[in-house]
Amino acid sequence: MxxxxxxxxxxxxxxxxxxxxxxxxxxxxxxxxxxxxxxxxxxxxxxxxxxxxxxxxxxxxxxxxxxxxxxxxxxxxxxxxxxxxxxxxxxxxxxxxxxxxxxxxxxxxxxxxxxxxxxxxxxxxxxxxxxxxxxxxxxxxxxxxxxxxxxxxxxxxxxxxxxxxxxxxxxxxxxxxxxxSSLGRFFIADTVIAAIATRAAEMTPGIGKVGKVVVESRREGVLVDMEVLPRYGFQIFEVMKAAQKAVADQIAHMTELNVLEVNVEARRLLVE
Structure with missing residues (x-):
């Protein structure tokens, strides 16, 4: 060699x-x-x-x-x-x-x-x-x-x-x-990541409300677990899949964080 x-x-x-x-x-x-x-x-x-x-x-x-x-x-x-x-x-x-x-x-x-x-x-x-x-x-x-x-x-x-x-x-x-930098260390609080995730999910067609959001920050990236209430009359699987993608994309775009996982759980249907 x-x-x-x-x-x-x-x-x-x-x-x-x-x-x-x-x-x-x-x-x-x-x-x-x-x-x-x-x-x-x-x-x-x-x-x-x-x-x-x-x-x-x-x-x-x-x-x-x-x-x-x-x-x-x-x-x-x-x-x-x-x-x-x-x-x-x-x-x-x-x-x-x-x-x-x-x-x-x-x-x-x-x-x-x-x-x-x-x-x-x-x-x-x-x-x-x-x-x-x-x-x-x-x-x-x-x-x-x-x-x-x-x-x-x-x-x-x-x-x-x-x-x-x-x-x-x-x-x-x-x-x-x-x-x-010389001004101090820059970091993004978990509450900010949770807010981004909530907003991204709420903007997804078919999602009525967002419940609990838990963010786990690791050196190599972040994991997000969230509960949502899909609206009645939508294809639940497609809505959940779209919400998952929207959350991951928005976090990555707005923070440059590496998104390791986004887990979306439907608690119940929202009937309005």
Missing amino acids: EVIALVGPAGSGKSHRAQIVAYQNQCDLIVDDGLLIDREGKIRAGTSAKREENKMAAVRRAIFLNEDHREEVRSTLWSLKPKRVLVLGTSDDMVVRICEALDLPHPDRTIRIEEIATPAQIRLAQRKRQHEGKHVIPAPTFEVKKTFSGYMVDPLRFFFKRDHGLDPVTLEKSVVRPTF
């Missing part, structure tokens, strides 16, 4: 260019900020350091100091039997520590961010990190939202033209804006 390192200062654009570098160097997997990602952008294992609430915790996550995290990524990586792995780090020493944690050989080759990005591009990336808090994860938004519930996540698609007459590849990355 070969290892290629991509090294550059924090916020210099390494994650932004990771998939292209992986394709250009035939790397099967990418190790970036605590995540194991394949070349197509699927998160195979790990937890992103970008979820941590301070720099120290992020560094510990990125270099796999947590035993359970390290073992999850290491075992998955070796089970996939990659021929070549791309490891991202802010320094040569960081890459070596990651390789040793995951039982990988030391890098066969190191690519510096200055070799693949202009000074102006690096400055722009660093400015966006410092002033806008933008972090890039080389994975599609639907993958990222599974572990970044409550974060503002924006998709970023681009085309990569391969050599030897092969068809272009469409790659997708995600831009993440953390929920915390």
Whole structure:
């Protein structure tokens, strides 16, 4: 197994260019900020350091100091039997520590961010990190939202033209804006989620009233249990199904939370 390192200062654009570098160097997997990602952008294992609430915790996550995290990524990586792995780090020493944690050989080759990005591009990336808090994860938004519930996540698609007459590849990355800042930590109260769920259900044709709504918030997303009173004369199954979808869609749209489950229970028919 070969290892290629991509090294550059924090916020210099390494994650932004990771998939292209992986394709250009035939790397099967990418190790970036605590995540194991394949070349197509699927998160195979790990937890992103970008979820941590301070720099120290992020560094510990990125270099796999947590035993359970390290073992999850290491075992998955070796089970996939990659021929070549791309490891991202802010320094040569960081890459070596990651390789040793995951039982990988030391890098066969190191690519510096200055070799693949202009000074102006690096400055722009660093400015966006410092002033806008933008972090890039080389994975599609639907993958990222599974572990970044409550974060503002924006998709970023681009085309990569391969050599030897092969068809272009469409790659997708995600831009993440953390929920915390110098002004304090941002969170969405369960009462707000319940209010959104209630309103979404009430707007569904065939739903007369909404009763009890229970919200369970987890790190990976939210679960909603709610009681409704369908109106007499409607197809109950179709109404419940429509209400369930409306609630899930509205919560996801208005909060960026990952909706794990919406359970809708009909208590009785509303006859008016």
